[in-house]
Amino acid sequence: MHEATPSEGSRARRYAAIVRLLLRHGRSDLVSGAGLDEYAADPTADSAQTNDQAEAFAADLEAMGATFIKLGQLLSTRFDLLPQSYTEALARLQDDV
Numbered sequence: 001m002h003e004a005t006p007s008e009g010s011r012a013r014r015y016a017a018i019v020r021l022l023l024r025h026g027r028s029d030l031v032s033g034a035g036l037d038e039y040a041a042d043p044t045a046d047s048a049q050t051n052d053q054a055e056a057f058a059a060d061l062e063a064m065g066a067t068f069i070k071l072g073q074l075l076s077t078r079f080d081l082l083p084q085s086y087t088e089a090l091a092r093l094q095d096d097v
Contacts, residue, residue, distance in 0.1 A: 017064070025057045054089035062093065069093055 019036050022028070031037060061072040075082055076090035 021057075021060055021064070024060070025053055051085050051089070054083075054085040057086060058089040058093060061090075 015036060019031050022030050058072055061068040072090045072093040076087050076094060079087055082090075
């Protein structure tokens with residue numbers, strides 16, 4: 001059976017969605033580090049990390065589908081990468097999804 005591969009346009013749209021998500025949550029450093037600056041419409045983002053932003057991040061990952069829920073589950077265990085408010089918000093993806 002032939003497996004469909006994503007077109008360049010659909011890949012670019014997906015990268016842009018990921019970049020918007022990261023920028024919305026103040027992670028422009030990850031965008032730059034991953035070399036995705038070309039997909040950033042607005043490279044400036046507020047870096048304040050509150051519980052509301054962490055919950056919104058978890059909700060956004062959930063809305064983006066199963067692959068991103070898995071990413072959130074993984075990130076919820078990475079205390080070395082994310083602030084506590086984010087790991088706590090993402091931990092609900094372990095049980096509630």
